[in-house]
Amino acid sequence: MDSPIAGKIDRCVTFIGMAAAWLLFALTAVVCFDVITRKFFVFQSTFLQELEWHLHTVIFFLAIPMAYLRGIHVRIDILRDRMSDRGRAKLELIGLFLLAIPFTLFLLKYGIDFVAQSYAQNEGSTSMQGIHHRWIIKSIIPIAMLLTLLSLIATVIRGVLFLAGKGPVPEAFARKEIAAVAVEEIR
Numbered sequence: 001m002d003s004p005i006a007g008k009i010d011r012c013v014t015f016i017g018m019a020a021a022w023l024l025f026a027l028t029a030v031v032c033f034d035v036i037t038r039k040f041f042v043f044q045s046t047f048l049q050e051l052e053w054h055l056h057t058v059i060f061f062l063a064i065p066m067a068y069l070r071g072i073h074v075r076i077d078i079l080r081d082r083m084s085d086r087g088r089a090k091l092e093l094i095g096l097f098l099l100a101i102p103f104t105l106f107l108l109k110y111g112i113d114f115v116a117q118s119y120a121q122n123e124g125s126t127s128m129q130g131i132h133h134r135w136i137i138k139s140i141i142p143i144a145m146l147l148t149l150l151s152l153i154a155t156v157i158r159g160v161l162f163l164a165g166k167g168p169v170p171e172a173f174a175r176k177e178i179a180a181v182a183v184e185e186i187r
Contacts, residue, residue: 002168003161006154010069013151017066020059027055046127054137061144065151071172085162085169092173093159096152104149111141 030051037043067073080088115138117123124132131137151172161167 009154020062065147108145
């Protein structure tokens, strides 16, 4: 039995992550347009280059929470692969409480301060042709950290339910091959 709270978090994070994935098409179009205009029409645009960076940032930061929930984030599996499901769940929960949640809260708090300072200073691009209102792109940091924190909370709930014998192995704890997950997501 899955927790209703964890399920709602999962759906929200997955929706946002999948929406961010669609930005890959926009990023590809902007990069292609930038390269073509630079190479063939000798037109350089700081705005386009900054837009590429901003789109890449949004895609990356909004993919992190979904990747964690799916168990497809980067991890070093030295001990973990040799452990039972319960052992992996215990190790994951210890890591969540000692490292992931405190670090995410730290980034969330300082991300909010970072955005507030940028907004107060009316920070913008150093180029006249660049993208102004830099606080808008910087706001992705606290947004992504909030989504990551929600993903971690959903995983804690599922981990506790699993250890109590009231739920299946959480997807974030399971052993997965990246190729298998990619095929599963495409279906």
